[in-house]
Structures are given as structure tokens and as C-alpha cells.
Amino acid sequence: MAFHRLRGKLLSFTRAARKLAALGAASAALAACAVPSDVGSGGGGVQGDGGPVKVALLVPYGSARGSDAQVARSLENAARLAVGDLGAGTVALDVYPTQGTPGGAQAAAAEALAAGAQVILGPLYADNAAAAGVAVSGTGVPVLSFSNNTDIAGGNVWVLGNTFQNTARRLLGFAARQGRNRVLVTHATNEAGQIADRAVRAGAAGTGAQITGSVGYDLSQAGITAAVPSIRAQAESTGSNAIFLTGNTAGDLPVISQLLTEAGAGGETYRFLGLTRWDVPAEALALPGLQGGYFARPDPGPLGQFRARYRGTYGGEPHPIANLAYDGMAAIGAVAASGGTVGRRSLTASSGFAGTGGAFRLMPDGTNERALAVAQVLNSSAQVVSPAPSSFGGSGS
Structure with a gap:
């Protein structure tokens, strides 16, 4: 798909999607809450008077x-x-x-x-x-x-x-267990992109995944296009088998995923991992470049x-x-x-x-840790391939 068509599709996404992408989109509520088994005395709290x-x-x-x-x-x-x-x-x-x-x-x-x-x-x-x-x-x-x-x-x-780090940790752990344990990170060179890059690197600790490097790009048509050859070259030279895409559906993700795929730096050879929600808006799941890739989301x-x-x-x-x-x-x-x-x-x-x-x-x-499911984009739909853990006794599979 040509860049101008991707850009047109990108601009057609709703304004709500722009807000959701930045926040990672929120999840849902249960009718009851769990009572922790190890609350102790509270530690550092303000003692009440026995009332609410x-x-x-x-x-x-x-x-x-x-x-x-x-x-x-x-x-x-x-x-x-x-x-x-x-x-x-x-x-x-x-x-x-x-x-x-x-x-x-x-x-x-x-x-x-x-x-x-x-x-x-x-x-x-x-x-x-x-x-x-x-x-x-x-x-x-x-x-x-x-x-x-x-x-x-x-x-x-x-x-x-x-948090981005929580999402990155979940995805990298899952990817490593699938044999996708050498991961190259791509990110915009603006402040948000640099924050995302640092979060992925920090999230890799203890997951079994190795970050092989990162490649930045200017957040523009020319910047993304210019960076694609460098991303592919670094993926090859480092023996990477996955590429972490830190962009979102309301910005760079549709473009970079497609251009990398067309350049031979996607698909089965370099499985894409997503830091943001790829199903917000739902139309993003139809993007050709995202097919086969993984992203994390809360239990629906x-x-x-x-x-x-x-x-x-x-x-x-x-x-x-x-x-x-x-x-x-x-x-x-x-x-x-x-x-x-x-x-x-x-x-x-x-x-x-x-x-x-x-x-x-x-x-x-x-910070916080949230139990997330891992979904794979298949046939323009999100299919859960690793359910969200119901507790913190394990990290999912």
C-alpha cells in the first residue's frame, strides 16, 4: 500500500483514538474487589477512627x-x-x-x-x-x-x-518463550519516543529477551521512510528475530509497520511487537503491516x-x-x-x-503491575494467544 493511502487511512481515525492511544486505553471493572492476604497493619497510613x-x-x-x-x-x-x-x-x-x-x-x-x-x-x-x-x-x-x-x-x-514498562515486560516475556528473544526497538526521536524506548529497555530485565539495539526516526513521512533501510540493516546485523514498534495507531504505527513489511523487515522473519493498543480504533487491525504481530491488552x-x-x-x-x-x-x-x-x-x-x-x-x-493478555493480529482481528493471568502467582504463557 502506498504511503499516501496509509496516511489517508491514518487521518480517518477518530479523535477518540488519538486520546486512547496515548493512554494505552483503559480496561474494565469487576463487581467485587479482592482482599489482599498480606495487608499487615497498613504501614505508613493514616489511622482512622474506626469509621469509613x-x-x-x-x-x-x-x-x-x-x-x-x-x-x-x-x-x-x-x-x-x-x-x-x-x-x-x-x-x-x-x-x-x-x-x-x-x-x-x-x-x-x-x-x-x-x-x-x-x-x-x-x-x-x-x-x-x-x-x-x-x-x-x-x-x-x-x-x-x-x-x-x-x-x-x-x-x-x-x-x-x-505503564509502558509493564506492557513491554509482558510482551517481551511472551515473545522470548516463543523463541523471539532478540528484539530491536524502533522509536520516534521526540520526547515521547525516547520515553518509550527507555521503557522497553527497562522492561526487558528478567524476561529472557535481549534488546539488540534501537533505531530512532523523525516523526514525519520523510523521517520514517529514511529510517527503514537502517532498521532492516540493524535487524540483520544483530541477528534480531523481533522488532518492537513503539508508535501508536494515531501516529506512526500504520506507516512504519507497512514500510518495514514491504522492505522485508517484518512478517515471519521479524515478528512485530507493539507497545500501544493496536485494536484502538478497531479499524487498525486491518492494517496489512500489523498482521501476525503481537500486542498486549487488558482482559476484555x-x-x-x-x-x-x-x-x-x-x-x-x-x-x-x-x-x-x-x-x-x-x-x-x-x-x-x-x-x-x-x-x-x-x-x-x-x-x-x-x-x-x-x-x-x-x-x-x-509504579504498578497489571495482568495483561497478549493478542495476535490474524485476519484483521485480535486473537488472544496468552490470556491475562488471574493472579500474580505466574506471568502467563
Whole structure:
């Protein structure tokens, strides 16, 4: 397929797909949450008075961004759906607007702390989450943000969004077990591409896969076209048998996958691995260059349940990241229901929690691990070839 046809197809993708690709797309919600078996005393949390755990939800009401009000409403709806599932007396939820700014988030966190909040759920943006973390630093109050930017993770701040490193680890482990253990990484040379490259490299540790190198390209037609010969040459010279494509369906992925395939650097010889969701939008699965490649996604079963319940309750579709609010509340509620203090030790229980895309757990370094399925693109459809693990006793096969 010629480049201009690919570009035309690319530009026809929906604006919603652009937002989803950057976030990795969110998954689904279960009606119940798991109670961790090793919550201990909570460790570092704020001891309550024996009543409901006081949770402050920080969302971007009042933001100058036109889309933030809808996102905020969807996050609040999902959190309230989780509160209802937890049952009366488990958590008490109060909502604080952040205006979508670091200053607003810091002020909201301080106000919530003064009102007795024991946990902060949110805020949305990475810089907002960092500011909220500063506002409650040293208090033991955890901040469970809706970001997936691991640069702000650590201390009392966690990220709930699925991270690139988590996706890379799952795919590289699966690929290595299939004999695709020598992987060349391709990425745009902009900041986002460099972040993706670093995430794949970091995710390779302990998977059995070896990163043979990486090749960058300018995010343009000329840049991608110029890089293809170099990618193929490096794949051959390093004995690679897989190529990691870090682009997304709303940007470079349709073009680079097709041009590499036409250049003989794809297909069976160099199996493609994808860092982003290839099924968002669904039309992307028909792209010729992606056929046979692998990407990771949450368990679709719980996602369908969450969306159906959200529609039934609120009469509309949830925002793609609304599930993160449900997950955060489910984790808080699981600890509270077990009688533990919601804090570092209980939130980082190794057994994890049941979430909207399957099992997930919060890590001591502020990142998270989510159980993901591996899908292969076959005949323009996504077929699960390795189901998402139901717990963290194993890593899937």
C-alpha cells in the first residue's frame, strides 16, 4: 500500500483514538474487589477512627481545558460506582476540583488533608499528581493518581495508569518463550519516543529477551521512510528475530509497520511487537503491516462488565480512563474491608487486587503491575494467544 493511502487511512481515525492511544486505553471493572492476604497493619497510613475510610477524589472540575469536565464527571461516576459496590460504611467519598493545574491540585490536596482525608484518589495529570504529593508529603496519606507517567511515581505517590514498562515486560516475556528473544526497538526521536524506548529497555530485565539495539526516526513521512533501510540493516546485523514498534495507531504505527513489511523487515522473519493498543480504533487491525504481530491488552471480560454497569447506572459510555477511578477505590475498599490501615504496606500487598482489567498491584516504587493478555493480529482481528493471568502467582504463557 502506498504511503499516501496509509496516511489517508491514518487521518480517518477518530479523535477518540488519538486520546486512547496515548493512554494505552483503559480496561474494565469487576463487581467485587479482592482482599489482599498480606495487608499487615497498613504501614505508613493514616489511622482512622474506626469509621469509613475518608477518601478525597481530586478531579479536574473547573479546568480551562474543554474536555476536562467530561473526564472529571466520568471519573467521579466510576468512583461512586465502586463505593456502591463496596457497601455502606466502607469508604466516605468527597470530591475536590483541581482546575486541572498543579496549583489547583496542591490546594485541593491541602484542603482535603485539613478535612481529614486518609487517602487521595487522583488527580489526573502528572504535574498535578506531583503537586498533590508535595502537599501531603510526610503525612502518610497515599496519593493514587490517574497518571501513567512513572517519572512522578515514588514516595507517597502511585500511578494507576498502565505503564509502558509493564506492557513491554509482558510482551517481551511472551515473545522470548516463543523463541523471539532478540528484539530491536524502533522509536520516534521526540520526547515521547525516547520515553518509550527507555521503557522497553527497562522492561526487558528478567524476561529472557535481549534488546539488540534501537533505531530512532523523525516523526514525519520523510523521517520514517529514511529510517527503514537502517532498521532492516540493524535487524540483520544483530541477528534480531523481533522488532518492537513503539508508535501508536494515531501516529506512526500504520506507516512504519507497512514500510518495514514491504522492505522485508517484518512478517515471519521479524515478528512485530507493539507497545500501544493496536485494536484502538478497531479499524487498525486491518492494517496489512500489523498482521501476525503481537500486542498486549487488558482482559476484555471485566472491561465489558464495567462498561455495561456504567451505562446501566449513568446512561452513557464511561471515559476510557474512568476505570482507573474504580480500580483505585476497589484497592482502598479491599484494605478497609479487611480491617487494615490504608497505607504503603497494605496498598503494596504482593497479592494485589481485582480490577477493571483483571489483577493489578501497586509496587513499592510507586509504579504498578497489571495482568495483561497478549493478542495476535490474524485476519484483521485480535486473537488472544496468552490470556491475562488471574493472579500474580505466574506471568502467563
